[in-house]
Amino acid sequence: MNVVQRMKAPTPKFFRVLRTVGMALAAAGGALLTAPVSLPAIVITIAGYATVAGSVITAVSQTAVEDKNE
Numbered sequence: 001m002n003v004v005q006r007m008k009a010p011t012p013k014f015f016r017v018l019r020t021v022g023m024a025l026a027a028a029g030g031a032l033l034t035a036p037v038s039l040p041a042i043v044i045t046i047a048g049y050a051t052v053a054g055s056v057i058t059a060v061s062q063t064a065v066e067d068k069n070e
Helices: 003-008 011-031 041-063
Strands: none
Touching: 011 041
């Protein structure tokens, strides 16, 4: 399967939900990191981890495709 076929193939429902959760996690972490108020260091650390985790979840979920041949 080449890149174009993979991009056009449908994504399973579980991975679509997981992709949405990952995007929300990344967005929430990014919002906390760019907050104009002073936040405790632990909140900033957790927000950084949440942003990275959400980005990775989104990227991995985007590459999953349904294989109709199996």
